[in-house]
Amino acid sequence: MAVPTYDKFIEPVLRFLATRPEGALVREVREAAAEMLGLDEQQRAEVITSGQLTYQNRTGWAHDRLKRAGLSQSLSRGKWCLTPAGMSWVASHPQPMTELEVSHFACDFNGVKLSKLADAVALDPQPESIEDDELARSSPDDRLEQALNEIRESVAEELLENLLQVSPARFEVIVLDVLHRLGYGGHRGDLQRVGGTGDGGIDGIISLDKLGLE
Numbered sequence: 001m002a003v004p005t006y007d008k009f010i011e012p013v014l015r016f017l018a019t020r021p022e023g024a025l026v027r028e029v030r031e032a033a034a035e036m037l038g039l040d041e042q043q044r045a046e047v048i049t050s051g052q053l054t055y056q057n058r059t060g061w062a063h064d065r066l067k068r069a070g071l072s073q074s075l076s077r078g079k080w081c082l083t084p085a086g087m088s089w090v091a092s093h094p095q096p097m098t099e100l101e102v103s104h105f106a107c108d109f110n111g112v113k114l115s116k117l118a119d120a121v122a123l124d125p126q127p128e129s130i131e132d133d134e135l136a137r138s139s140p141d142d143r144l145e146q147a148l149n150e151i152r153e154s155v156a157e158e159l160l161e162n163l164l165q166v167s168p169a170r171f172e173v174i175v176l177d178v179l180h181r182l183g184y185g186g187h188r189g190d191l192q193r194v195g196g197t198g199d200g201g202i203d204g205i206i207s208l209d210k211l212g213l214e
Contacts (some may be wrong), residue, residue, distance in 0.1 A: 003054045009062035011097045012036040014082070017072060018090040023081030030059045052161045064154055068109035074158075095199035139203050 008069075012033040017024060024032075034044055034055050046054040063080055066072040071086030082090070163171065176192075 001040075001043065002004040003039065003046050003058065004037055006058035006061040008037065009033050009055075009058050010102060013059060013062045013080075013084070014066055014071065014090060017080060018087060019080045019171055021082065021087065023079045026060075026078050026080060029063070029080055030056045033059045033062070047081050064150075065105050065109055066138050069105055071093075074161050075164055 013029055013071055016032040016036065020028075037055075039055055044055055047173065048054050048057055063072060066086065067074070070083060071089055072080055072082050075081040163174070166174070
C-alpha cells in the first residue's frame with residue numbers, strides 16, 4: 001500500500017505537536033505521524049525521486065501547511081512548535097478533522113506567505129472557499145508552476161531559519177563561500193575572513209589574481 005498523501009499527515013502532526021507545547025524535534029514528529037497513520041515497514045522505506053523517505057517528505061509538507069495557516073512554527077533548527085493560535089485551534093476542535101477541514105488546510109493556505117500571519121484566511125473552512133474545483137481546472141503547467149513556487153518559497157524560508165541560527169563568525173564564512181561560488185577569487189583559499197567577533201560587519205579579503213596581489 002502506498003504512503004498516504006501529505007494532507008493525511010496534517011492532523012497527526014497537529015495533534016502530536018499539541019501534546020508537546022514546548023516543541024518537538026522534527027524527527028520525533030515524523031515518527032509520531034508514521035505511528036498515528038499506522039505505516040508499516042514497507043511504507044516507511046518508500047522513497048521519492050530525491051532519495052528522501054516519502055513519509056518524512058510528506059510530514060514536512062503537512063507542517064508547511066500548518067505554518068501557512070499560522071498554527072505552527074519552526075521554533076529553532078530541527079524543532080517545530082504550535083503557535084498560540086494552533087494550541088487554541090486544537091482545544092476548540094477535540095474531534096477528528098472532517099474531510100472539509102483537511103481540504104481547507106491542504107488547499108486554502110497555498111498562497112499565504114510564510115513571513116506573514118494567516119489572519120486573512122479563516123481557520124474554520126467555508127464550503128465555498130475550498131479550492132479543489134479551481135485546482136481541478138488548472139492546467140498541468142499551472143499546477144507545476146505553483147508547485148515550483150511553493151518549493152522555492154519553502155526552501156528559502158528554511159534557509160533563512162538556518163542562517164538565523166548560526167554564529168556571526170560562521171555567517172561570515174558562509175558569505176565568503178557564496179562570493180566564491182559567484183566567481184570571486186580563483187580558489188576558495190583566495191577569500192579570507194578578517195572580521196572580529198561582535199564588530200557588527202562582514203569583513204574579508206579576496207585575492208583576484210593568481211599572485212594574490214589584487
